[in-house]
Amino acid sequence: MHASTLHMKGRAVLGLALAAVVETGSGDVVSSFMCGRYRRTTQEEELARLYHIPIPKQTDLPISYNIAPSQKVLTIRFNPETQQRSLDALQWGLIPHWTKDSKIAYRTINARAETVDKAPSYRQAFAKRRCLIPADGFYEWRKTAKPKLPFAIAMKDGRPFTFAGLWENWKDPESGDWLRTCTIITGEPNELVAQIHPRMPVILPEQHHAAWLGESDDGNLKSLLVPYPADQMCMWEISPRVNSPKNDDPSLCSCRASTDNN
Helix, strand or coil, X not given: CCHHHHHHHXXXXXXXXXXXXXXXXXXXXXXXXXXXXXXXXXXXXXXXHHCCCCCCCCCCCCCEEEECCCCEEEEEEEECCCCEEEEEEEEECCCCCCCCCHHHHHHCCEEECCCCCCCCCCHHHHHHCEEEEEECEEEEECCCCCCCCEEEEEECCCCCEXXXXXXXXXXXXXXXXXXXXEEEEEECCCCCHHHCCCCEECECCHHHHHHHHCCCCCCCHHHHCCCCCHHHEEEEECCHHHHCCCCXXXXXXXXXXXXXXX
């Protein structure tokens, strides 16, 4: 089986699992994740300039307003041999190198900051294979009250930012093909996101990028996994159309009501 076939097989498994509930519009599966959807609308070339990465010879992934688990996502990694950062496309849903079943990826789209250094699925990646995942915003489904409405969260000034992530290599025991996968780390919410959800993805300020990627002395990496300042972010209710990954257009971010942390 070729790598591309393996990728499609993995996506099909996760896609069917998601569609079972998401397509009904209930949002139950999506809202059970800590961070199950986000958007990346900044082009690769601009991200390369922003985060000090050699500009890719060709772009690999188009922008998306509705990135979902099992899809290829853009990541930033550091190569200790070349001493350079790179933009790489990895499949969202980490498959630990030791597992024989790729279906575990459905349960590993997020890693908890509190246990990321001890959990069997993540501890080796936390020690050796950390990455950044660029985004322009993310979506959460309200869990603090009914109904479970979707909200968009972004920076007030509209700038892109990066999630703390981990990546892993996995070799298919049947085909021998290699697959690179990743996960987004989540932790306690800031005061803004706490209004709707008990968790949020960990956003790393640029001053911590070098340490997280392993370019400088690591120090206490877990101390970096804290809520991003709420006063720099905004949040607004959006259309339930975001429930389906098939909907991928700018109107998903249309504002119904706005909340920020003034």
